[in-house]
Amino acid sequence: MIAWFRNRYLSLLASIYIYNEHRGYTAIDRVLQAVRARSPDNHGLINAIERHRADERKHYVMFRRWFELRGEMPFEVDRTCGHIDRFVEIMFHTRIDQLDTQAVINSDALFEKLCRVISLTEQRGHRQVGILLRHPLVRDDKVMMKIFRIVERDEPSHWAPYDGWLRAHGKRAPRWWERAVDTFIHSELLFLKLPALFLTPRLRRRAAWADAGDPAERLASPFSLSATG
Numbered sequence: 001m002i003a004w005f006r007n008r009y010l011s012l013l014a015s016i017y018i019y020n021e022h023r024g025y026t027a028i029d030r031v032l033q034a035v036r037a038r039s040p041d042n043h044g045l046i047n048a049i050e051r052h053r054a055d056e057r058k059h060y061v062m063f064r065r066w067f068e069l070r071g072e073m074p075f076e077v078d079r080t081c082g083h084i085d086r087f088v089e090i091m092f093h094t095r096i097d098q099l100d101t102q103a104v105i106n107s108d109a110l111f112e113k114l115c116r117v118i119s120l121t122e123q124r125g126h127r128q129v130g131i132l133l134r135h136p137l138v139r140d141d142k143v144m145m146k147i148f149r150i151v152e153r154d155e156p157s158h159w160a161p162y163d164g165w166l167r168a169h170g171k172r173a174p175r176w177w178e179r180a181v182d183t184f185i186h187s188e189l190l191f192l193k194l195p196a197l198f199l200t201p202r203l204r205r206r207a208a209w210a211d212a213g214d215p216a217e218r219l220a221s222p223f224s225l226s227a228t229g
Contacts, residue, residue: 006137010144011067012197013132015074016081016189018063020125022210023082023096025056030101031114037105048161055154062147064209069143073205081193083124086185087117091178112171115162120174120182122162126155128186 032049039045067074079085079095088096091113104110129152132138139145166173197203 006140008198009137010141011070011072012075012194012203013138014063014066014144015077016194018060018067018074018210019077020082020084021056021060021063023079023084025053025060026214027084027096028053028056030099031118033101034105034111034114038111045161045165048157048164052158052161055158059147059151059154060211062150064211066143066147073207073209075197076204076206077197081189081197083185083189084117084121086188087121087181090181090185091117108169112166112169115166115171116174116178119159119162119166120178122155122159124182124186125158126152129155 028049032046032053035042035046035049063074082096085096088094088099092099092110094100104114129148133145133148133152138148165171
């Protein structure tokens with residue numbers, strides 16, 4: 001029973017993470033489109049966001065490899081388990097896939113809001129990884145511990161370009177209510193959605209990897225965990 005509990009928890013945790021990492025780098029492609037259109041000469045910002053995108057992709061492939069080593073597919077979770085999905089839906093009143101990229105390109109106010117949403121999401125992710133690295137069930141899995149240590153190391157550079165843009169353009173920091181939305185989304189996942197998924201008796205697993213439809217990535221070789229620090 002203990003082994004079943006542990007395996008189900010870790011598989012569900014990794015399923016939520018792999019969903020969020022895939023959503024992360026595919027959404028950043030649209031952020032890059034906006035930044036390149038708004039500030040084509042701001043190579044520092046573009047390069048920083050490109051590195052963020054590359055890290056999200058790397059993290060996705062690490063979690064994919066974790067599942068491959070176990071000989072199983074992730075559980076089928078959707079946007080309701082996506083932190084950035086929920087944040088965008090609340091702040092922009094539209095799903096992330098329907099977010100008007102051209103409107104973000106043309107509006108300082110919308111781009112400013114998007115920067116705050118991304119920054120808060122990444123900072124939340126960093127705090128959560130710190131908690132998971134102390135979790136007894138996670139600590140028993142050496143591969144997952146290695147993945148989370150890499151994620152923890154990478155995360156601080158992820159919110160830096162967005163905070164930097166806000167400061168450089170004299171924009172405000174997140175207000176209390178924006179932080180409250182971030183806390184609500186995290187609590188909703190932790191205390192409602194995760195337990196509900198855990199207790200769902202016939203939770204389906206994915207039939208294909210999330211990146212199977214990503215033309216630029218689907219032929220990429222698996223990321224080697226042994227090649228990282």
